[in-house]
Amino acid sequence: MSTTDKIAGLREILALDPKNSFARYGIAMELVSRGEMAAALAEFDILLKNDPDYTAGYFMAAQTLSGAGCTAEAIERLKAGIGCAARSGNSHALSEMQAMLDELDR
DSSP states (O other): OOHHHHHHHHHHHHHHOTTOHHHHHHHHHHHHHTTOHHHHHHHHHHHHHHOTTOHHHHHHHHHHHHHTTOHHHHHHHHHHHHHHHHHHTOHHHHHHHHHHHHHHTO
């Protein structure tokens, strides 16, 4: 299945359920894989606005921002994600984001 087909399929899911976090995250990740960083970040923003507890969205958005050279924005996203991971008890995500934050915030 091509990336375009995956995105189309995920958009069909969103047409039925606009707040489907898994579909929104999938679209963002597909856009990242296509190099469409601005579109991917827009999807991450919608995802986290609709579902502020979707921990993986913070981490992947931070990685995307960092890869685009937007270090300050990546740090802010990581700080928000660390708070989310702490609230939800997701120690694995918390440690991954903290390690990335430590690396960026030197």
